[in-house]
Amino acid sequence: MISRFVIILICLLPIMAGLAGAILPASGWFAPLGRYHFSLEPVFLFLDQPAIWTSIWLSGFTALVATFISYVLAMALLARLYHNGRAGIIFRLIAPLLAVPHITVAVGFLFLLQPSGWLIRLLSPWLTGWERPPDLYLIPDAYGVGLILALIAKELPFLLLMGVSALSQIKVNDHLDHAASLGYRPYSAWLYIITPQLAKRMRLPVMIVLMFSVSVVDMALILAPSLPPPLAPRILDWFYDADLNNQFIAAVGAVVQLGLALICCVIWISSAYATGQFIRHLTYHGKRGYMPSVLVKGCRKTLFIIAILPCLISVMGLISVIIWGFANIWRFPAVLPDQWGVRAWINTADMMFVAGFNSVMIAGISALASVIIAIIWFEQSATRYHSHMEKWLYLPLLLPQASFLFGLQIFLIWLRLDGLYITLIWVHMLFVFPYVMLTLGPTWRRFDRHYTDIAATLGASKIRQLFRIKLPILLTPIMTAFAIGFSVSCALYLPTIFASNGRMITLTTEAVTLASGASRQALGVASIMQMILPLVVFLLCDAVIRWRFGRFRHFRA
Amino acid sequence: MTTTKHNTSLFSQIYMMAFGLVMVAFISIFNHDPAKADHFDDIITNAKGQTVYFNAWGGSPAINSYIDWVATRVADEYDITLVHVKLSATSDSVSRILAEKTAGKSVGGSVDLIWINGENFAAMKHNDLLRSDSWAYDLPSFGYTDPVALPGILNDFGVPTDGQEAPWGRAQFIFGYDTAYVDTPPRSAAELAAWITSHPGRFSYPKPSDFIGMSFLKQILLETSPDISLFAKPVDQSSADQALTPLWQWLDAAHPHLRQGGKHFPANYTAMIQMLGDGELSIAFAFNPAEFSNGIAQGILPDTVRSYVHDSGTLANVHFVAIPFNANAPEAAQVVANFLLSPEAQSHKAHSDIWGDPTVLAMDKLPPDMQTVFAKLPLGIATLDESSLGKTLPEFHPSWVPYIEKQWADRYTGQ
Numbered sequence: 001m002i003s004r005f006v007i008i009l010i011c012l013l014p015i016m017a018g019l020a021g022a023i024l025p026a027s028g029w030f031a032p033l034g035r036y037h038f039s040l041e042p043v044f045l046f047l048d049q050p051a052i053w054t055s056i057w058l059s060g061f062t063a064l065v066a067t068f069i070s071y072v073l074a075m076a077l078l079a080r081l082y083h084n085g086r087a088g089i090i091f092r093l094i095a096p097l098l099a100v101p102h103i104t105v106a107v108g109f110l111f112l113l114q115p116s117g118w119l120i121r122l123l124s125p126w127l128t129g130w131e132r133p134p135d136l137y138l139i140p141d142a143y144g145v146g147l148i149l150a151l152i153a154k155e156l157p158f159l160l161l162m163g164v165s166a167l168s169q170i171k172v173n174d175h176l177d178h179a180a181s182l183g184y185r186p187y188s189a190w191l192y193i194i195t196p197q198l199a200k201r202m203r204l205p206v207m208i209v210l211m212f213s214v215s216v217v218d219m220a221l222i223l224a225p226s227l228p229p230p231l232a233p234r235i236l237d238w239f240y241d242a243d244l245n246n247q248f249i250a251a252v253g254a255v256v257q258l259g260l261a262l263i264c265c266v267i268w269i270s271s272a273y274a275t276g277q278f279i280r281h282l283t284y285h286g287k288r289g290y291m292p293s294v295l296v297k298g299c300r301k302t303l304f305i306i307a308i309l310p311c312l313i314s315v316m317g318l319i320s321v322i323i324w325g326f327a328n329i330w331r332f333p334a335v336l337p338d339q340w341g342v343r344a345w346i347n348t349a350d351m352m353f354v355a356g357f358n359s360v361m362i363a364g365i366s367a368l369a370s371v372i373i374a375i376i377w378f379e380q381s382a383t384r385y386h387s388h389m390e391k392w393l394y395l396p397l398l399l400p401q402a403s404f405l406f407g408l409q410i411f412l413i414w415l416r417l418d419g420l421y422i423t424l425i426w427v428h429m430l431f432v433f434p435y436v437m438l439t440l441g442p443t444w445r446r447f448d449r450h451y452t453d454i455a456a457t458l459g460a461s462k463i464r465q466l467f468r469i470k471l472p473i474l475l476t477p478i479m480t481a482f483a484i485g486f487s488v489s490c491a492l493y494l495p496t497i498f499a500s501n502g503r504m505i506t507l508t509t510e511a512v513t514l515a516s517g518a519s520r521q522a523l524g525v526a527s528i529m530q531m532i533l534p535l536v537v538f539l540l541c542d543a544v545i546r547w548r549f550g551r552f553r554h555f556r557a
Numbered sequence: 558m559t560t561t562k563h564n565t566s567l568f569s570q571i572y573m574m575a576f577g578l579v580m581v582a583f584i585s586i587f588n589h590d591p592a593k594a595d596h597f598d599d600i601i602t603n604a605k606g607q608t609v610y611f612n613a614w615g616g617s618p619a620i621n622s623y624i625d626w627v628a629t630r631v632a633d634e635y636d637i638t639l640v641h642v643k644l645s646a647t648s649d650s651v652s653r654i655l656a657e658k659t660a661g662k663s664v665g666g667s668v669d670l671i672w673i674n675g676e677n678f679a680a681m682k683h684n685d686l687l688r689s690d691s692w693a694y695d696l697p698s699f700g701y702t703d704p705v706a707l708p709g710i711l712n713d714f715g716v717p718t719d720g721q722e723a724p725w726g727r728a729q730f731i732f733g734y735d736t737a738y739v740d741t742p743p744r745s746a747a748e749l750a751a752w753i754t755s756h757p758g759r760f761s762y763p764k765p766s767d768f769i770g771m772s773f774l775k776q777i778l779l780e781t782s783p784d785i786s787l788f789a790k791p792v793d794q795s796s797a798d799q800a801l802t803p804l805w806q807w808l809d810a811a812h813p814h815l816r817q818g819g820k821h822f823p824a825n826y827t828a829m830i831q832m833l834g835d836g837e838l839s840i841a842f843a844f845n846p847a848e849f850s851n852g853i854a855q856g857i858l859p860d861t862v863r864s865y866v867h868d869s870g871t872l873a874n875v876h877f878v879a880i881p882f883n884a885n886a887p888e889a890a891q892v893v894a895n896f897l898l899s900p901e902a903q904s905h906k907a908h909s910d911i912w913g914d915p916t917v918l919a920m921d922k923l924p925p926d927m928q929t930v931f932a933k934l935p936l937g938i939a940t941l942d943e944s945s946l947g948k949t950l951p952e953f954h955p956s957w958v959p960y961i962e963k964q965w966a967d968r969y970t971g972q
Contacts (some may be wrong), residue, residue, distance in 0.1 A: 329856035332836050
């Protein structure tokens with residue numbers, strides 16, 4: 001019990017400090033700059049920023065639309081998956097995207113869709129007649145469509161993963177059989193009976209997606225409009241500005257982002273409630289929901305196209321990223337490089353080594369520590385199925401990042417903790433730990449206690465039960481949780497720059513810096529490294545599992 | 558009130574000019590003082606075995622390997638260990654030195670030598686973070702410079718250097734165009750405006766938050782303003798708005814014909830150079846005369862790109878090295894600064910294969926054999942020679958940068 005309190009405290013203290021560190025300067029009180037009185041001046045300064053409402057609107061709009069589309073697609077694909085046992089090509093495209101960092105997907109979009117990108121190269125000049133890149137910008141577009149598509153490409157895999165895990169907790173077949181015996185077609189049965197149960201279990205993941213989308217910085221820097229950009233990148237701009245007075249504006253921005261997140265939540269929850277009521281209404285009236293098969297097929301096709309578009313762009317983009325990493329010279333409109341080579345790898349070797357080393361260390365340690373703490377947590381809370389305390393652990397994912405990271409940094413500087421390795425790992429763990437809990441929780445709690453009970457009757461202590469029985473049996477989910485924790489840490493941008501005061505470089509911070517315009521080859525190299533790292537970890541985990549279970553292979557049917 | 562303020566700034570201008578003239582006279586007298594050479598020999602002796610932490614922007618492989626070369630040379634010649642602390646932004650070091658001063662650390666600081674100019678120099682000088690005994694004038698190599706021909710050596714963005722920083726290199730605003738698409742490049746702001754209108758979508762400039770983007774706005778202002786003396790002084794709120802009017806007129810006319818209709822701008826100049834390489838743009842610009850030759854050598858630009866300047870001259874400035882007040886190895890830092898300014902290091906730096914950064918030395922002050930070395934330096938295929946670079950225009954006082962940036966954002970954000 002005490003250890004759980006400590007864990008909660010370690011997670012929540014920085015958040016509380018961070019929120020205070022944003023709210024106080026936003027109301028004019030900022031000791032480091034010698035301001036000891038409260039005023040509304042920062043708020044007026046904030047409102048005085050050019051086109052500030054456009055920024056706020058852009059953040060809210062892209063977040064809600066991206067989350068809505070990802071959610072609907074995930075729910076529909078889960079239904080398809082269940083009926084077919086597989087959803088074919090979509091799943092094969094989607095699964096690898098889970099491990100690719102957000103910024104890498106965004107770079108892929110850029111390399112594919114910009115006027116001199118691979119898409120136009122593939123079509124020019126034989127089809128388009130363009131010898132020079134046209135003044136045709138697919139990204140960034142005024143409404144943030146590029147950003148929305150990229151967010152979907154990253155969030156859909158996550159929601160599917162969470163959905164598959166949630167489905168395993170529902171007795172789907174029983175419900176469907178009952179419904180079928182009452183004359184409901186599979187699709188309406190799914191909608192009336194399974195969807196509400198699934199939706200309940202998906203609440204947390206969806207809120208995480210919504211909050212992430214509201215506060216996304218790295219993807220927005222590349223894919224969103226820049227005059228003005230969405231709110232989150234603007235907060236970063238004010239924060240970095242040489243004029244220290246802009247710190248107040250950044251603080252107000254952080255608080256406004258919190259408010260915007262709240263509004264988005266309210267919009268989401270009330271529309272979800274209305275939809276739920278509508279489905280309930282249909283259910284009460286016993287509507288069997290007949291749809292002509294042409295329409296069913298049409299829906300399926302549309303669904304397939306909407307789902308595949310973002311994934312296809314991502315995969316094509318990632319391929320063009322890899323090509324750029326090995327292109328010494330690649331002129332427009334050549335489809336492939338004029339001169340292949342590894343010059344970019346040689347030129348950037350020093351920097352990539354440092355950044356890669358930092359990424360591996362921070363991600364490895366924070367993922368390992370998170371898995372250990374998660375196991376301690378589960379073992380302590382095994383007696384009570386749903387712990388109220390556990391909800392608090394997800395708070396870092398349920399608040400927009402900039403809203404508390406900005407204030408947290410002020411405290412870290414004040415305590416002289418900024419820029420330390422240990423601080424960075426701690427801040428990363430705020431985000432890694434909840435994801436590890438999300439991945440590991442369901443399987444850990446479904447563990448068949450008969451095994452440990454038998455061990456107990458043979459006189460094994462709790463610790464011995466854990467090490468000899470539970471950990472070996474649960475090795476696969478533990479390894480998966482570690483790998484996911486690792487890739488979450490690798491992808492973190494804002495937490496890294498705020499916790500290190502911008503002084504520590506990782507592959508993600510390098511990629512964001514390079515993405516602003518330096519050599520595409522160097523950006524390609526950084527992005528390839530970002531794809532490889534999580535992949536290597538996933539493969540290593542897989543190898544460990546194979547090696548460990550290799551001796552049981554004869555037991556397979 | 559306003560009148561008084563105006564008078565003050567006028568007097569300070571006169572004072573500054575007088576001071577500069579006295580300094581020049583002072584320097585030319587002491588240049589040939591044998592006592593100074595002895596004095597510097599003592600410094601060289603004391604510097605033996607010291608380690609110099611040189612804090613310099615580390616974003617360019619070419620510059621980094623040049624600094625590596627300097628490290629080898631000063632190790633051989635003076636037994637000094639030079640460590641290049643690669644910065645992503647010079648302001649990082651400035652704030653670190655400020656923190657050291659706040660913490661009372663007046664000796665044994667973490668920075669011995671810092672690459673600096675403009676805003677950062679003004680901030681460091683203002684906060685007394687620099688070694689202030691006008692050491693730079695005492696460097697033997699300083700005798701090869703000519704502050705009359707290149708006033709930027711004594712005046713860094715309108716702020717007198719007072720010998721608190723030693724010149725290292727020179728930058729000049731330079732345009733580049735792709736001969737595949739442009740026959741005769743426009744050679745003035747007015748011609749450029751006409752060219753943009755007749756070639757829509759083929760010109761853009763980096764956002765003013767980027768140094769080169771801001772420099773472009775300055776260049777346009779210098780060419781379109783009736784009175785450019787205003788920009789050498791700190792921003793005066795009463796006249797500043799009027800002073801910027803020609804710039805806004807020029808931009809308002811040009812923006813609809815820029816790439817993406819002036820709704821989106823490259824984040825920085827490297828992105829713009831890349832766009833020139835892709836053929837998206839026909840004209841781009843940079844702040845290093847060797848930029849376009851380097852781009853061709855690296856394969857970023859096609860070999861059809863050439864450089865040009867505007868007839869009325871282009872913006873130019875000098876970059877420096879300075880020694881913080883609490884440097885741990887001040888003698889060795891002076892020896893390194895002197896080596897950086899030596900004809901040997903300067904000619905190596907000016908070589909287009911090495912870095913291509915123009916020298917701050919005056920050719921007529923050099924011994925004949927060194928003049929030959931400079932004359933024989935190969936020019937890149939797209940690099941202009943000294944005489945074709947034309948006239949230089951003065952830099953703005955640092956206070957103009959945030960002012961113009963804010964006005965620009967207010968005008969063009971969310972349009």
